[in-house]
Amino acid sequence: MIVTLTVNPSLDRTITLERALQPGEVQSALSSREDAAGKGINVARSIAAAGAATRAVLPLAIDDPYRAILRASALPVCEVPIVGHSRANITIADPAGITTKLNLPGPALSPSDARAIIAAVVEASAGASWLVLAGSLPPGVGDDFYVVVINAVRAAHGESSPLIAVDTSGVALRTVVEHGTPDLIKPNDEELAELVGIELADDGPIDAVIAVARQLVPARAASALVTLGSRGAVLVTGESALVGEAPRIRVASTVGAGDSSLAGYVLAHAQGLAPDDCVRSAIRYGAAAASLPGTQAPTPADLPAGDVFVTTHS
Structure with a gap:
């Protein structure tokens, strides 16, 4: 069982244009779609599509329009009742695969909402192999919310606690690595650079990414999976650094690709x-998601064929 927490779910609306976005102009759209999303939901949908056991924990109001789209995905969920509707994120994609995103804030959570979510995660995590804490934090919870969740799960389950992966950014990620000691973090290269307070060139050497990750691994996180878009991904652990190259694909939308990785x-x-x-699997799933429109969860049939080259770096 792989459990995910999406504390700030979103209804993703994707609009595909027939040509590049022209700010200030009226343009025609080729298509649009809506997906029940949020990072943890995206992860859980990919896991479910692979036929593996998963459960997604999320706050959700009874009258939230998000509910109908989520139920259509047939994803096993644990809903924590709240007041307020999930946010809507708008993605504009052009034929070249360039995406522009507008992310709205989610509904504010009360202290009792936060306690109920934590209790639901603790219960759902019993016997799980992984717990994935993913996405931004909504108004009403502190920057240390993921740390509080990690501590509650580990206090409840002790040595049988699941491995814990965290995929967030900014202050929330910094707080996790300072106080949470997760088993895995999954930043992209920009988020990793922000985390340690340096700059990384977009096309800079992979060794520079590895060096930055080693400032955190294993002292503050047991491992780091750093996604690099079209350049692939890097896995840094206390023992090694593995670099995988991304296959060539036709990009439809990069939204959710990191979640699928x-x-x-x-x-x-x-x-x-x-x-x-594991690195090969991460890269294949990320590439598959980027080749699909909207925020779709790739299935095993969507994974690119051919080998993914993985090398060990010192």
């Missing part, structure tokens, strides 16, 4: 695969 990684790890195969 994380899903691919934890799926492979939960199956007991070797670290290099």
Whole structure:
């Protein structure tokens, strides 16, 4: 069982244009779609599409329009009742795969909402192999919310606690690595650079990414999966650094690609695969998601064919 927490879910609306976005102009759209999303939901949908056991914990009001779209996905969920509707995120995609995102804030959570969510995560995590804490934090909870969740799960389950992966950014991620000691973090290269307070060139050497990650691993996080878009991904652990190259694909939308990469990684790890195969799985799932429109969860049939080259760096 792989459990996910999405404390700030979103209804993703994706609009595909017939040509590049022209700010200030009226343009025609080729298509649009809506997906029940939020990072943890995206991860859980990819895991479920692979036929693996998962459960997604999220706050959700009874009258939230998000509910109908979520139920259509047939995803096993644990809903924590709240007041207020999930946010809507708008993505504008052009034929070249360039995306523009507008992310809205979510509903404010009360202290009792936060306590109920934490209790639901603790209960759902019993016997799980992984717990994935993913996405931004909504108004009403502190920057240390994920740390509070981690401590509650580990206090409740002790040595049988699941491995914990965190995929967030900014102050929330900084607080996790300072106080939470997660088993895995999944930043992209920009989020990693922000986390340690330096700049990384977009096309800079991979060794620079590895060096930055090693400032955190293993002292503050047991491992880091750093996604690099079209350049692939890097897995840094206390023992090694593995670099995987991304396959060539036709990009439709990059929204949710990093979430699918994380899903691919934890799926492979939960199956007991070797670290290099976990990296291959992460890259295949991320590439598959980027080749699909909207915020779709890739299935095993969507994964790109061919090998993913993984090398060990010192």
